[in-house]
Amino acid sequence: MIEIDGSEGEGGGQILRSSLSLAICTQQPFHIASIRANRDKPGLMRQHLTAVKAAAEICDAQVDGAELGSRALTFRPGRLATGDYSFDIGTAGSCTLVFQTVLPALLTATGESRVRISGGTHNPGSPPFDFLARSFLPLLGRMGAKVQLDLTRHGFYPRGGGEIRARIVAGPRLGALNLQDRGAWVRGYAEAYVAAIPLHVAQRELEVIGRKLGWSRDQLLLRALPNDAGPGNALTITLEHENVIEVVTGFGEKSVRAETVAEQAAAEARDYLSAVAPVGEHLADQLLLPMALGEGGCFVTRVVTPHLRSNVAVIERFTQRRVAIEPVAGGFAISL
Numbered sequence: 001m002i003e004i005d006g007s008e009g010e011g012g013g014q015i016l017r018s019s020l021s022l023a024i025c026t027q028q029p030f031h032i033a034s035i036r037a038n039r040d041k042p043g044l045m046r047q048h049l050t051a052v053k054a055a056a057e058i059c060d061a062q063v064d065g066a067e068l069g070s071r072a073l074t075f076r077p078g079r080l081a082t083g084d085y086s087f088d089i090g091t092a093g094s095c096t097l098v099f100q101t102v103l104p105a106l107l108t109a110t111g112e113s114r115v116r117i118s119g120g121t122h123n124p125g126s127p128p129f130d131f132l133a134r135s136f137l138p139l140l141g142r143m144g145a146k147v148q149l150d151l152t153r154h155g156f157y158p159r160g161g162g163e164i165r166a167r168i169v170a171g172p173r174l175g176a177l178n179l180q181d182r183g184a185w186v187r188g189y190a191e192a193y194v195a196a197i198p199l200h201v202a203q204r205e206l207e208v209i210g211r212k213l214g215w216s217r218d219q220l221l222l223r224a225l226p227n228d229a230g231p232g233n234a235l236t237i238t239l240e241h242e243n244v245i246e247v248v249t250g251f252g253e254k255s256v257r258a259e260t261v262a263e264q265a266a267a268e269a270r271d272y273l274s275a276v277a278p279v280g281e282h283l284a285d286q287l288l289l290p291m292a293l294g295e296g297g298c299f300v301t302r303v304v305t306p307h308l309r310s311n312v313a314v315i316e317r318f319t320q321r322r323v324a325i326e327p328v329a330g331g332f333a334i335s336l
Contacts, residue, residue, distance in 0.1 A: 023075055055105070094120050099132070130247050151163075178298055179300070234252070236248070239269060284299070
């Protein structure tokens with residue numbers, strides 16, 4: 001039984017999600033204590049509980065402690081099976097984080113799976129659909145994965161009600177990923193999504209992006225969604241290079257001006273563009289696990305975050321593989 005301390009490193013949900021994925025793929029049981037100990041509301045929230053139940057369903061696992069607020073969990077994986085799966089978070093909890101929990105395992109199974117997840121699709125603190133579809137999955141495809149991800153319905157906090165659907169075709173072991181430079185600049189564009197929110201909010205956000213990044217009107221796209229998808233507002237900035245695509249996201253909040261949301265997103269985009277490392281801090285977190293389950297490889301990222309170090313610790317515990325972190329010009333080389 002592998003023992004995991006959920007308070008180590010960043011002390012959030014990533015430790016639990018990575019443990020679930022790796023337990024299924026390596027067929028090793030684990031016990032985790034102090035789940036999400038470093039968060040304002042420790043223990044299992046609705047989206048984490050859904051991730052646990054989803055992981056258990058795809059491999060017929062035995063689970064102790066799978067209840068809201070639980071701070072300890074024991075997970076004993078059974079036989080992994082492909083199939084048609086449907087998971088409903090029941091709140092605005094992140095669909096994408098539940099998807100990322102089951103994806104690595106289903107890629108190692110035999111056959112094809114179809115997965116439907118309902119909840120939030122654009123949430124603060126988690127990768128939005130756009131990030132997975134444009135940044136993460138193309139790199140996974142470069143490693144040999146066959147994954148189709150579709151957004152059926154947008155879902156924002158606090159209402160939720162969104163839905164994503166995925167088709168996952170399991171195949172041979174994932175190949176190595178080597179991503180050490182961005183390649184040539186291709187294009188950049190911003191999208192402001194609004195649902196049951198005045199259009200001028202999106203217009204003001206796009207005006208700020210155009211001014212801060214020096215972009216023309218054809219790079220500034222207003223996406224008006226049906227009112228029943230809201231209320232909600234998200235701003236995405238897509239930065240496309242030949243070898244990698246970065247997606248920066250800002251979220252509208254009550255009492256926060258549209259200009260503030262846009263200025264913060266523009267600053268993050270400028271930080272990425274002014275650096276040379278191809279992999280942003282959030283993408284770095286996501287790439288580690290599929291690389292560890294595949295042939296490995298190397299990528300360069302600008303910073304090493306507590307999230308990344310937590311993922312490294314969990315990966316090394318389950319796989320016995322060692323992740324090397326070496327300083328290089330412009331950032332850090334992560335290899336395994």
